[in-house]
Amino acid sequence: MYSASIVDTFESIDSTLANLFTLFYDNPLQMNVIYALAAAGIVFTIWTRGVQLRFFPAALKAVFSSRADAEGGISSFQAFAIGLASRVGTGNIAGVAIAIVLGGPGAVFWMWIVAILGMSTAFIEAVLAQLFKIRSKDGSFRGGPAYYIRDALGSKRVGAVFAIFLIFAYGFSFNMVQANTISNVVSTQFNVPTWSVALVLLLISAPIIFAGIKPVARFAEVLAPSMAIAYILFAVVIIGLNVMDVPAVLVQIVHSAFGWDQVVGGGVGGFMAALTNGVKRGLFSNEAGMGSVPNAAATATVRHPVQQGLIQTLGVFVDTMIVCTATACIILFSGLYNPGMSSNDGAALTVEAISTNLGTWVEIPMAIIIFVFGYSSVLGNYTYAEINWNYLRGMNASTVPLKALVLVSVGLGSVISLKAAWNLADIATAFMTMLNIVALFLLGRYAVGALRDWVDQRRFSDAPPVFCVTDNKYFPQGLRGSTVWSREAVEQQWGEIPRYYGVQKEG
Helix, strand or coil: CCCHHHHHHHHHHHHHHHHHHHHHHHHHHHHHHHHHHHHHHHHHHHHCCCHHHHCHHHHHHHHHCCHHHCCCCECHHHHHHHHHHHHCCHHHHHHHHHHHHHHCCHHHHHHHHHHHHHHHHHHHHHHHHHHCCEECCCCCEECCHHHHHHHHHCCHHHHHHHHHHHHHHHHHHHHHHHHHHHHHHHHHHHCCCHHHHHHHHHHHHHHHHHHCHHHHHHHHHHHHHHHHHHHHHHHHHHHHHCHHHHHHHHHHHHHHHCCCCHHHCCHHHHHHHHHHHHHHHHHHHHCCCCCCCHHHHCCECCCCHHHHHHHHHHHHHHHHHHHHHHHHHHHHHHCCCCCCCCCCCHHHHHHHHHHHHHCHHHHHHHHHHHHHHHHHHHHHHHHHHHHHHHHHHCCCCCCHHHHHHHHHHHHHHCCCCHHHHHHHHHHHHHHHHHHHHHHHHHHHHHHHHHHHHHHHHHHHCCCCCCCCCCCCCCCCCCCCCCCCCCHHHHHHHHCCCCCCCCCCCCC
16 A cells, blocks of 8 residues: 555645646747647658658558568567557547547647648658667667767767656656556546555566566557557447537537637637647657657668658557547547536546447446556556666666666556646656757758658669668768668678669669
């Protein structure tokens, strides 16, 4: 059993942080994050000529044909599953509900916009993670913003700052959010104390977390997609039962998005509420531009960095356009939403909405789905934290202190208030995102060059493109710090590089 005094002390500290949060984050920093994400999405969509739309079929093909590329490491699909495990979590259930309550149905529209633009940002950061990854002692790879800030920009200290923020965000605060939602739903549905939920979470998390990244990847490969499919099936049934109401719900979302719906304040107030909450919760959910998922993308063993970049765009699509939209439909079809309602129980609102549509029998299956969503996110979050711990401490350093931090966050998050967990998560997210976005603008040309290389190779052969930085015309100055993509390393991994590689098509 936990000590009430410890929890009270933590929440007292958080109350102070919340006041600083209002002054420091809600105004300038929060809006700067929104502007930076929007600018990045627009710029990268233009720069890549709409890569997320042009090569959407190629992304589908890549994710379903990636297993053979593993060669003893982590496959492209497993890396995608790790990212999906972190993305598709309680943010899709609790976060969407909170966004609708605070910003009205229009928040969903801005989540869509963030996702569509964010798919290009996700592409850029995933390709950069692949380009600047390094090999670890177990044969798999490590990489992400900390690594491409260090090796491409030559700033080890800034990379370390990012790594510290990520470890705090994913090793601690985000896991508190996941554990908090799990605890809230399970304790409500099964009438058990939160401390018992915390104990169960600790018992089932510790063995896998202490086993390392590869076991997490194998676990996520099965768990994340299966739970997402189960949840989507509930939504499909609900949409089918309410198909005649679909046009009205879409109109409600668009009207509210631009402040035309007076029930959420109207005018500028309604517009800003929808925009702000849609972007905040959309960012937390799909994570595009935040700098988190590139850590998973870098672990994949692939022939070409663009392959993983395309797969990560698909992850954003699945997260927001499918899973988050499913949650929004469930809530809006139920008729439970009304302006002014409390936002303290986001996941409970979603579960109640499903019960209203399908009956109370779904409450237990939904509690299980939410439990698994949150649990898989805890594992995915740990993976990100370990990669950045390796950056700070070295590949051979003990990860026991990090594992202990993660388990403490899971236990603590299960018994504190939702407000405390969300405040910490939002603050960490803001700083991470700003550092990563700056790096993406400075390094985006490398990712665009890799895309041009991939497109060029596909014009000459039906064979899978193989990337090599040596004498690559799209990288005249080379990639500082990169050894994985040298000619020697690539030929050792994949065999002789095709003769058409890097040759410009005549005519």
